[in-house]
Amino acid sequence: MTLRTLDSLGSLAGKRVIVRCDLNVPVKDGVITDDGRARASVPTLNTLLEQGARVIVISHLGRPDGAPDAKYTLEPVAARLGELLGKPVAFAHDTVGDEATAAVEALGDGEIVVLENLRFNAGETSKDEAERHGFAEQLAEFGDAFVSDGFGVVHRKQASVYDLAEILPSAAGLLIETELDVLDRLTENPERPYTVVLGGSKVSDKLGVIGHLLPRVNTLLIGGGMLFTFLKAQGHEVGSSLLEEDQLDTVRGYLAKAEELGVTIVLPTDVVVASKFGADAEVEITAADSIEKTAFGASGLGLDIGPDTAAHFAEIIAASKTVFWNGPMGVFELAPFAAGTKAVAQALTEVDGLGVVGGGDSAAAVRALGFSDNQFGHISTGGGASLEFLEGKRLPGLEVLGWS
Ligand code: ADP
Numbered sequence: 362m363t364l365r366t367l368d369s370l371g372s373l374a375g376k377r378v379i380v381r382c383d384l385n386v387p388v389k390d391g392v393i394t395d396d397g398r399a400r401a402s403v404p405t406l407n408t409l410l411e412q413g414a415r416v417i418v419i420s421h422l423g424r425p426d427g428a429p430d431a432k433y434t435l436e437p438v439a440a441r442l443g444e445l446l447g448k449p450v451a452f453a454h455d456t457v458g459d460e461a462t463a464a465v466e467a468l469g470d471g472e473i474v475v476l477e478n479l480r481f482n483a484g485e486t487s488k489d490e491a492e493r494h495g496f497a498e499q500l501a502e503f504g505d506a507f508v509s510d511g512f513g514v515v516h517r518k519q520a521s522v523y524d525l526a527e528i529l530p531s532a533a534g535l536l537i538e539t540e541l542d543v544l545d546r547l548t549e550n551p552e553r554p555y556t557v558v559l560g561g562s563k564v565s566d567k568l569g570v571i572g573h574l575l576p577r578v579n580t581l582l583i584g585g586g587m588l589f590t591f592l593k594a595q596g597h598e599v600g601s602s603l604l605e606e607d608q609l610d611t612v613r614g615y616l617a618k619a620e621e622l623g624v625t626i627v628l629p630t631d632v633v634v635a636s637k638f639g640a641d642a643e644v645e646i647t648a649a650d651s652i653e654k655t656a657f658g659a660s661g662l663g664l665d666i667g668p669d670t671a672a673h674f675a676e677i678i679a680a681s682k683t684v685f686w687n688g689p690m691g692v693f694e695l696a697p698f699a700a701g702t703k704a705v706a707q708a709l710t711e712v713d714g715l716g717v718v719g720g721g722d723s724a725a726a727v728r729a730l731g732f733s734d735n736q737f738g739h740i741s742t743g744g745g746a747s748l749e750f751l752e753g754k755r756l757p758g759l760e761v762l763g764w765s
């Protein structure tokens with residue numbers, strides 16, 4: 362079966378359409394530091410508004426604990442959406458309460474409201490099916506139809522992603538369609554050599570995907586927080602760097618499997634080690650097997666790949682025909698640890714083929730480092746979702762829209 366798209370919903374003029382967006386943008390002190398996900402949501406919203414639909418936008422932001430938490434309000438994001446759409450965007454300070462109900466009732470044709478963070482409600486991510494479904498029923502009251510466009514969450518079986526799509530007539534939005542087109546190109550006969558670059562800090566999440574990716578790629582480059590689990594698995598000490606002790610055996614298994622399959626896993630040969638986590642830390646560049654031999658001893662923290670590694674990675678990437686990159690190579694938010702990520706991003710812009718950046722922080726990183734979106738084949742709004750797709754997993758948020 363194929364994905365149900367917007368036209369399957371028929372005319373939406375005058376209808377109340379709930380749109381699940383992924384407006385999970387990085388926010389610092391109430392200021393949006395990268396609005397990529399908000400911009401990616403615009404085409405679907407514009408299409409619906411132009412048809413005269415009454416648009417109700419729902420999204421999560423961050424990881425609040427199932428209860429209201431001012432730190433994670435969507436209010437600044439609603440304001441930014443207003444700027445991007447060039448029209449007023451109403452905001453309700455609750456998700457399914459009185460204010461949301463009133464705001465939805467007040468909508469005219471071609472008008473739009475953003476409801477407060479879905480995850481202020483325990484039902485959104487509840488493991489209890491009944492609680493989750495109950496929350497979706499409450500949301501469904503607001504709409505005649507549902508458009509799922511939050512690509513970053515389609516791998517989650519959550520109320521606003523899965524259950525809501527079951528309850529209301531539902532279809533995928535334009536962002537999900539675009540993302541799937543690119544992912545198809547990465548999975549159906551990708552041009553070779555095919556290189557996947559992994560980094561970032563969600564180490565255990567990402568280690569899990571390696572086993573599935575190995576048979577599909579030619580080369581795997583490992584940077585970011587997960588590289589230390591690999592170094593440790595090879596018998597090297599890693600000081601106070603990020604480490605998943607309980608994954609050491611798994612990682613050893615991957616190294617053996619790669620050899621068996623003839624896939625190259627490239628690990629860093631040098632690392633940037635810091636005296637502490639901060640932009641004003643003392644820094645030493647050292648061989649990857651000598652992390653504890655710096656002046657900082659066992660308290661040293663590996664916060665970026667070293668310059669030799671960055672150059673080597675860049676060479677491999679630029680010579681590939683297909684590249685998927687998820688996860689920054691280092692703590693790019695701090696200038697002394699941004700060079701590895703910058704080198705990888707630069708090389709990706711030079712790929713003669715398809716170069717894809719996936720992941721919220723990775724996308725934010727390339728923009729923060731001065732690259733523009735059109736320098737890359739595609740910047741995906743979903744890291745985890747893209748990875749699970751590439752692994753060949755079934756994604757509940759897509760299956761419920763007819764995709765298989
Ligand atoms: P994405 O959102 O692109 O999928 P993640 O969320 O997994 O990526 O990770 C992003 C974070 O990883 C960044 O905030 C970055 O600072 C952090 N990071 C990268 N390398 C390291 C490292 N060596 N130690 C600690 N954190 C790291």
Ligand code: MG
Pocket residue numbers: 720721722
């Ligand atoms: Mg992230």
